[in-house]
Amino acid sequence: MIASVPVQEIIAALLMGLGLIFLVGSMIGMLRLPDFYSRVHASGNSETLGTLLVFLGLAVYNGVSITSAKLLIIMMFVFIGNPIGSHILTKAAYKTGHPVWTKNRLPNEVLPDAEIKGGEADADLHS
């Protein structure tokens, strides 16, 4: 049964399965983590590796062709662009005074404060 499936497809499926695990992990982190800065870790980074692995799997599945090369180029874009996006977002939040959640403060204490800060960032748009 297994011998009838080409090796190429098995490798591709393995890579994509690994990518799927990281994508689901990033989704769980995005929903569970307490504040904005920690959610950036989940979204920006696990997402990058998951996307990278799925693209790699697709390139292996497709074989050597110009489409695979384009897939690798998209991979490069994601690899460079994703960290830039999350960095500039964190920088904007940091500069507008969004508080950093730490362990000894409960999330319930911080959240209303964070809401006010978010409001300030909103107000900044119009100044």
Place this chain on the structure above:
Amino acid sequence: MRIFFLVLMGVLLATIGLMLQRVFQGPTIFDRMNGLGVITADTILLIVLFGFLDNQPGMYVDLAMAYAMMGCLGSVVLAKYLGGKKL
């Protein structure tokens, strides 16, 4: 392999739905932006996967490439705008 692609697309669609919830609910404006970034990254994957299901990946890969460039640029520009003069 088609079934595998369909499962992957289902997971991505579920992620996009949950991220939409984050976009609408998320306490601060930055959470909303973050959710949008994740949706962008997932959409790129979704486009490519749909191309493979449609048996003409060449065309969809070009679309995905354009989308990847725009997504990176868009989030940077919006974050610059949010940061205002302090950034």
Place this chain on the structure above:
Amino acid sequence: MESVRDKRVVGSPAVHLLSMAVLMFGFWMLLSGNTEPKFLTYGVLTSIIAAWVSYPLLLIPNGDDTKRYFVFGVNPVKLLAYFVWLLWQLVLANVDVIRATVRPEIEIDPCVVRFRYQTDNPMAKVVLANSITLTPGTVTMNVTEDGVYEVHALTVGAAEGLRGGDMQKKVAWLYGESYDFELLEGKD
């Protein structure tokens, strides 16, 4: 085009222009996928003109404007080695962060790490900040003009790895800079 004769440029402008043109021609070939002589000629001409026009924009001055560094002026072999190392780090750190996140009880301890890392080449700064952000568990929040980095670390392990200065050493090696790293203990 005075930037070609600019004495402050590090390295040889001819090599820079040639490598840029070759890179751009490769990208052209990838997008078109067409090998007719007409399109090849168009591609060569376009990539040479684009390299010539955009070259002055890709020269970045250092702090006191005594030297100008080319953005892609880095040893490709070293870059490849760094890339492989970075990918490996990426996988390791990612497994760490996902393990901490998926547990029934979330095991995170966010803190802000501050350190100073001075380099002459501005691209080293960019590469370091980008690599730190790419590695899960650490996100660069701010980089100041005089090289103070403020990094948000998610777990204890990520913060310890950053304080060890492993990645800083690698970037210094990549750009042939001296290793100038100092940990700052300040307000949280």
